[in-house]
Amino acid sequence: MSDATLYGVLGAVLVGLGLFGLIVHPQPLRKILAFNLIGGGVFLLFGVVARRGASAGLGGDPVPQALVITGLVVAFAATALAVALLLRLFQETGRATLRSDDSPP
Amino acid sequence: MAFDIGLATLVLGVAAWTIAARDTFAAVIGFVAFGLLLALVWVRVAAPDVALAEAALGSGLTGGLLLSASSRLAHTNGSAVIEKPSAIMRLAAALFCTLMSAALAAIVLLLPEPAPTLAPQAAANLAATGLGNPVTAVLMAYRAIDTLLEVVVLLLALAGTWSLAPDHLWGGLPGRGDPVDRGGVLTFDAQLLVPIGILVGIHIFWVGSVAPGGEFQGATILAAMWILAMMTGLVDAPGVSGRWLRLALVVGPAVFLAIGLAGFALAGAFLAYPESHAKLVILTIEVPVTLSIAATLALLVAGPPNRALK
Numbered sequence: 001m002s003d004a005t006l007y008g009v010l011g012a013v014l015v016g017l018g019l020f021g022l023i024v025h026p027q028p029l030r031k032i033l034a035f036n037l038i039g040g041g042v043f044l045l046f047g048v049v050a051r052r053g054a055s056a057g058l059g060g061d062p063v064p065q066a067l068v069i070t071g072l073v074v075a076f077a078a079t080a081l082a083v084a085l086l087l088r089l090f091q092e093t094g095r096a097t098l099r100s101d102d103s104p105p
Numbered sequence: 106m107a108f109d110i111g112l113a114t115l116v117l118g119v120a121a122w123t124i125a126a127r128d129t130f131a132a133v134i135g136f137v138a139f140g141l142l143l144a145l146v147w148v149r150v151a152a153p154d155v156a157l158a159e160a161a162l163g164s165g166l167t168g169g170l171l172l173s174a175s176s177r178l179a180h181t182n183g184s185a186v187i188e189k190p191s192a193i194m195r196l197a198a199a200l201f202c203t204l205m206s207a208a209l210a211a212i213v214l215l216l217p218e219p220a221p222t223l224a225p226q227a228a229a230n231l232a233a234t235g236l237g238n239p240v241t242a243v244l245m246a247y248r249a250i251d252t253l254l255e256v257v258v259l260l261l262a263l264a265g266t267w268s269l270a271p272d273h274l275w276g277g278l279p280g281r282g283d284p285v286d287r288g289g290v291l292t293f294d295a296q297l298l299v300p301i302g303i304l305v306g307i308h309i310f311w312v313g314s315v316a317p318g319g320e321f322q323g324a325t326i327l328a329a330m331w332i333l334a335m336m337t338g339l340v341d342a343p344g345v346s347g348r349w350l351r352l353a354l355v356v357g358p359a360v361f362l363a364i365g366l367a368g369f370a371l372a373g374a375f376l377a378y379p380e381s382h383a384k385l386v387i388l389t390i391e392v393p394v395t396l397s398i399a400a401t402l403a404l405l406v407a408g409p410p411n412r413a414l415k
Contacts, residue, residue: 003109007150008213010113014120016206021124023198026188029129029175033136036167037120040143043155048213051150053222056229058239059151061222066243069158069321070255073398076162077262080405083174084266087408096181099188 008048014041028086028098032079039075043068109149116142130179133171140164153317154240157309161325162402169332170406235384237315244319245387249376253365256358256394259401263354267345270409276346277410284338295337302330310395314384320395327395328402335407342407344414350400357397361390 014037021034046064053061090096119142123135140163147156190198227239227247234246244252270277285291310323334340343350364386368377378386 003106004150005213006106006109006113007146008216009210010116010146012206012209012213013117015209016202017117017120017124019205020198020202023202024190024195025124026190027129027178027181029171029178030132033123033129033132033171036136036163037123037139040120040139040163043159044143044146044150045209045213047147047150047152047155049216049220050152052216052220053224054151055222056225056227058224058228061224062227062239062243063223063248065152065155066240066248067251068152068155069240069244069319070251072155072158072162073255073321074258076167076402077259077405079167080170081262081265083170084269084408087174087177088269090178090181096178097188 004048004051007044007051011041011044011048014038014044017041026097028089028096029083032082032086035082036075036079039071043071046071112142112145112149116146129175130172133168133175136171137164137168140168152240154238154313154319154322157317157319157322158325161322161329165329166325166332166402166406169329173406233380233383234378234387236387238313238317238319240317241313241319244321245391246378246383249361249365249390252394253358253361253376256361256398259398259405260354260358263401263405266405267409270345270411274410274413276344277414278342278344278412279404279407279410280335280342280412282341282412285336287338292337292339295333295339299330299334299339302326302333306330306399310391313391314387320391321398324395324398325402327399328406331399331403332406335403345404345410353400354397354404357394360393364390 018034018037018039018041021037022031025031025034046068047060050060050062050064050068053064055061086096116139119135119139123132123139126132126135141160144156144160144164147153147159224239227243230247231237231239231242234242236242236245306323306326308323309318309326310320311318313319313323331340335342364378365376368375371377371379
């Protein structure tokens with residue numbers, strides 16, 4: 001198994017791990033955290049595809065690498081917006097939960 | 106190889122911790138460590154540009170944002186115990202996610218050989234862009250439209266964040282306005298670090314044309330310095346309807362778009378650069394874009410307006 005394949009499998013496991021956190025954690029902040037873990041895994045898969053495309057004296061294909069940089073910035077923007085929404089929800093209701101019923105927590 | 110196996114195990118362990126940790130704050134700390142380790146992985150797969158972005162943005166800014174949110178939501182942790190899904194649900198989720206990982210891993214193992222790549226084309230046309238870093242060439246020349254759209258996405262995210270402000274605070278200042286640790290070690294740290302950090306940020310941006318670095322990595326460092334200065338009260342956060350602030354936010358996308366449109370006249374296509382002056386044109390875009398990205402990132406961390414304008 002080459003280094004690239006090893007990190008590819010790591011990326012695959014990170015996606016699964018993040019997805020698990022996204023499903024089972026009830027707190028929205030933990031879901032945002034898990035979402036970022038999925039992102040890390042997906043980006044790493046891109047990195048592995050880039051690494052495998054090493055040629056012409058470059059260590060990796062620069063196109064997927066540039067895509068990942070774009071992706072990191074967009075993931076940050078999405079995270080910031082999600083956190084702002086969550087904090088506003090907390091400010092309005094005093095709770096940070098995604099449950100829609102009105103029973104006290 | 107032994108190093109890679111060790112690193113991969115470590116990344117996996119820290120990632121598992123961020124999911125399994127009982128305390129949200131501890132999970133976020135785990136996430137910051139995860140980001141830094143992931144940056145090492147990026148170096149190992151020969152992507153130093155991504156490593157810089159991961160360390161600065163993925164770990165640093167995202168970590169800071171989540172840390173401050175988790176401390177504000179700290180006492181809501183208790184209610185989560187009641188909402189926890191049942192054991193069967195958790196088992197089903199675990200099975201589903203394992204399947205997902207297995208499918209992705211299978212895809213990785215079955216990737217075509219030889220791998221398709223655009224590296225030769227990227228390297229062959231590098232001279233025409235006047236740049237020495239192929240990743241920057243992709244971001245600023247070959248796929249400049251992605252970067253243009255991305256800068257607009259950042260602005261939209263900021264507009265979305267600001268629009269969460271209560272009506273009476275519109276145009277006010279973000280943040281809580283009480284500097285942490287006034288006159289303490291952190292303030293002293295910030296006084297030392299901010300000027301150096303600004304230099305490092307500009308340097309990372311500037312070398313991006315020939316070496317690992319670039320406008321996103323540099324802008325993230327600049328944003329971090331502004332955040333540090335705001336946190337410690339060295340400067341106050343700006344009112345979100347200030348004219349200079351608005352100008353700093355839109356100057357990057359505006360210049361980018363203008364040069365993109367000028368491409369029709371000068372080189373016959375949107376975002377095409379005249380070959381003889383490609384590097385000059387790219388720098389003309391990059392300088393205002395870096396400024397705008399830095400301001401947008403810092404204000405995204407600062408959040409919606411929270412105090413009325415003085």
